Amino acid sequence: MEIPGIHHVTAISGDASGNVRFYTQTLGLRLVKKTVNQDDVKAYHLFYGDETGSPGTEVTFFDWPHSPQTIPGVGTIAPVALRVPGAAALAWWEGRLDDLGVAHGAIEERDGHGVLPLADPEGQLLELVDDGGRAGGHPWPKSPVPAEHGITGVHDVTITSADPESTAAVLTRLLGFRQAGVSRLPDGSGTVTVYEMGQGGPGAQVRVIALDRPTPGMAGIGGVHHVAYRTPTDEEHRQWRERIAAAGLSVTPVIDRYYFRSIYFREPGGALFEIATDGPGFASDEPVESLGERLALPPFLEGRRAAIEADLRPIEVQPAGR
16 A cells, blocks of 8 residues: 555645636646535635646645635745656746746756746745656646646645654654655755655655744744645555554544545644545546536535625636636
């Protein structure tokens, strides 16, 4: 039983319209599902990814406009690194961000790959990473970004842990990850340890920061709520829940999210983890060609559609390519 990679990363927005505008029109991702947070149906849950929202390509957002701004520190996840197919693509992105007036850092090298740091309009820290041209997701043909430069998935996430030794134990002993390298942070404020899952490489890495002088952080607007890891089958999903519970961690029951099934638990360093099944997928209730164009509700919420729609703020922009 093995976790092959990251399934998705879920962050927090306070501006659904601006969020759609940036992730579809600037980054060129496809809005593959416009739905609601099933635990808070007054909030959108927006899913972005490749043409079909393949597992491993998804960045998602809860729209919580009344949340405070995120506070960097231990227990938080940032930045979120996204894959682009090669050094030429990374250089193209540097020019695109300049043309669009999006602030960014200089391309730097890390672990033999180019990395371009930036942030979305709400302060969510992002990175674009040259993935060496390894196979990833399939960019949406109607994206404003040419396919040869398109974002093909999540590359890695970085966790700043309040208890790095315990986080390491969960990743390696419980989830089966392996340590792939340790180095000092460029600013000298701590160390970063890279862990790999599955075959490793793009989409299968987690970076854990141990700060010399840790300060508490908090997820909010411009921050990550949780990271989800993949599992291929319902049977393995149930086995993961049993394994996590047996290790003494508090884990939710299996929750049917309709597009996938989920379990959630918080690791000792403060980060919220999810394990999600690869299927059934986002085409369960919409044709692939029209994904994300209307508010999608799973069957158990469909009877409440009128009330749910009445409580949602209209999204004022259309997905990229419209």
